[in-house]
Amino acid sequence: MELEDGRIGRIELITSDKHLYLDRGLTIFYVVSGQVTFSYLGQAKSVKQGELFVQQSALEVEIMLAKAQLVMISLQADFTDIFNLNKLIISCASQDSKRVEYQHLVNLVQALIDYVSVDSANYQANIAYGKVIEIIQYLSANFSKQLLSKQLQIRDVIEYLRLNYNQALDLVEVAKHFGVSPQYLSKFFKAKHGNNFNQELTDIRLYNAARQLVNEDKGIIDVAYDSGFNSIATFNRAFKKHYQMTPANYRLSHQNKVSVVPVEQTKHSLVLLAAANKREVLTVNANDKQEPLVLPRQVYLDSNPTKQTLTLLAKLGIERVVVTIPPITNLDAFLYSFNQQIDPLLRAGYALVLAFATPSLNYLQEILRYFINLIGIENVAKWQVQIDLQAYQEIPKLNKILGEFKLDQGLVIAGRYRQLKALSAKLVPLKVMIKLYSVSGTKADTLAKVKSLKALGYQKLGVVLHGFFEANLKVLNDTEYLGVDLVAQILALQGKVDFIEAPKLYDDLQPKLVAGQMGLATSNGLLKAAYYALRLLNKVDPNLVYVDKKTIVTKDSVGNYNLTLLNQQPILNQQVLIDYQNYPEILATQTRKVTIRLRGLVNGQYRLKKRIVSRHTGNLIKVWGQLGFIQQHLTVSEGRYLAHKTLPDIFIKELAVADNTAVFELELAANELVSLHLIKLY
Incomplete structure (x- = not known):
């Protein structure tokens, strides 16, 4: 073209x-x-x-x-x-x-x-x-x-000749350009290149003339002047000496040669x-059904829940909240303060996961009895008790206690891969729920660990999604990359685990947004791209139609469809500390081009909504600035981060389906997450 x-x-x-x-x-x-x-x-x-x-x-x-x-x-x-x-x-x-x-x-x-x-x-x-x-x-x-240097290089001189051979060049002109005398350049060229200056310039001009004779329709006199020769006689004489034939005969003899076109x-x-x-083509039958999608339905919370916290939990579709039980010295004092802490969660109907570091059997019984009297046994029966691997010897006694309170399936053993692998012979026969901490590494690392534990005999297995820390990748974990990576982790775990736990809801109490905290929001309420990514994923409908490592298609009860697509790309250079301006360039950016054909639809008029998590769609600092209450709490670094962050945006268009098939063509930037919602109008 x-x-x-x-x-x-x-x-x-x-x-x-x-x-x-x-x-x-x-x-x-x-x-x-x-x-x-x-x-x-x-x-x-x-x-x-x-x-x-x-x-x-x-x-x-x-x-x-x-x-x-x-x-x-x-x-x-x-x-x-x-x-x-x-x-x-x-x-x-x-x-x-x-x-x-x-x-x-x-x-x-x-x-x-x-x-x-x-x-x-x-x-x-x-x-x-x-x-x-x-x-x-x-x-x-x-x-x-x-092409000008105090330290003369022969390749620079030759390159200059190749780029300017069509000009009125001579030894004096080129020597002046490089800041040396003509005599020095002549000796330097002969010593470094072997050929003398004038002959090299003539050879370059003749090469270009031969190229034009073969590939272009110019007259021979035009070829001569365009190649830097100042007369047709000089050109003919030099050409015949070099190629042993005239320019006209050369053109005739090369007429069958491959052209530049x-x-x-x-x-x-x-x-x-x-x-x-090339564009991916994904064909999906709109009426197919698969196993339910496993989404992150529980999250760790290490602070007292506020009204905003409850809103975030609801939007993320959280069903269980993991809360820590500290060492207890005074049971009455603990029960009073703990009840005050979790009361908003209980009123909102959330089930709890009581995470004991050093469980006491007597205290566990007292805690469960206390809350049964408070909210009823049918609500407490939805709870779970989580213990560390260090207390695995107590599992038989714990199971007996939990059975009394109708928490027969409520015991979770939490540990890291090496510990779980080492204790597999003792834990596997107990058939307890295992929670694998996976706070570092990659998707491939996590999958390999899950497969290994399954091979050892673990049947009920859950995974905590990992985030990034400044110590391992030296990048901002709260860019689009983490949001897309979390979704990629979720898709990769489908069919391999029983439950998934999101990264903890908040960063540490000290606002260290740039330091690489793994929360979905900062301690002062700033929502990150990872939060929006999981929020989009939570909007999928209950009936799973299609899922792979990059795409989810679901259907609701009235015939609307949700399509979630992601384009995860790796960090190009893990040793570079990303700043806010060049983050898109650090990524090994490869646009994902995909055509989706959704077949088996009911013919009619549809509306297509599109939401994305991307750096292209807005500016969070304006939004938070308008709210007012957050701006005074931002650090300078958080302010810079916000100035380059975005909220999910939305785009709506209408389309008609006449042949029971809707076709969507998308181009996703690197580390972009897109949610399409196809709504049947009439």
Whole structure:
């Protein structure tokens, strides 16, 4: 496809091995799939999927694809000279892939490819032009150096000749540019390169002339002047000496050579590029039913519940609240203060998980009797008692006590993986509920631990979702990444655990938002992206239609559907402490493009609502500022965080279903969570 009728360049898909003659403008290769080998100037370079290979010199290149796909963006030299690229060396290769700037450049290139892949009816040249300029400017700012140095380098001189051969160059002009004398440059060039300066410049000009003779329809005199020769006689004499034939005969002898324009270019470029711009296709039958989705229905609370706390618990769909029972010295005093603490939870109807560090059998009985008298045995029977592994010897006695109070299934043993593994021979026969603490590591680590414990014989198993701490990843845990990661953990655990516990509701009492606390809200009431992520997930309907590691589809009783999709991407460099401005660039951002076909719908008119958790949709600081009560409690760091955070946004559109199928096309940014709600109108 030509960009502005070829004035600024072209973009094309390459699917087979090619022999290319590159111009001195700017050529950007993006490997869509597989691995591509570039051979040039006696060397070979391999470039993998998702990586770039950038060249700005007039160059002859062999490209070997081996079933790979490659997009080539070639920008005209007359266009790139406007941005003074002929005065710069652009250096961008796969070895730069760990740089934040490299990944952002990849994103810019992908955005251009994505845009020109759309239907031609929607294509606008000025938008594509703007994306090209953004790429050029970013390359110039982050991947270039001036072709002018106090320490003269032979490769810089040759690169300068390759980029400016069409100008009126001579030894004096180039020496002046590099700040040396003509005599010094002449000796330096011969010593470092072997060829003398004038002959190297002539060879570069002849190479470019040969490229134009093969690939372009220009007259021979135009080729001569465009290649930097000042007369046709000089050009003919130099060309015949180098190639042993006249320029006209050279053109005739190479008429059957592969041109810079691939065969595919004769077809519709947009269609070809769309093939490279692959999109997931997910087909779901709207009437399918699977096992119920296991969601986080309990959470740890280490502070007295306020009215806001109860609101958060309700919005998260929490059914059980884990509360700590401290060592008891005076039972009456404890019961009085504990009742005061949990009274709001009891009034709201929440079941409790009493987490004992050092359980006392007598005190447990007294506590249960006290609350049975207060709220009734039918309510206390919904409670659970959680003990640490250190007290596993007391399990038979505890089970007997719990049976008396109709808590037969109410004992939970909490521990870490190594402890549970070491004690499996003693715990497995007891058939108790096991809660695995998984406060660090990755999804893969958690899944491996769950599978291992299942293999050891543990049957009833729950997991506490982990968050991040400053100590392990040195990143902000309360960005979009944690929200999407929590949902990814939940989906990965489906069918493998009996219950899931959310990270604790609040951070520590000291507001350390930037330090990497794992709560869903700060101690002073600031809601984080992780909270909104679980809030969206809690809105799914009770009938599960489809679930995989990235998508949930559910159906309600009246025929409305909820689709939750996520695009989790890893942190690119775990050693970089993310600041608020460059967080999107730190991520290994890969846009998730997905087409969802929901089949088996009732024909009619529907409304589609879309909610997202993303940095693109709003500004929390304005919201909290309007509320007033929170702003005075914010730290400076929290204020900076809020200035770049967002609330879930909503977008509504109408659509008609005539063939019992609704089709949704989505593009999710890295670490974006989207909830679609399809409502039947009539």
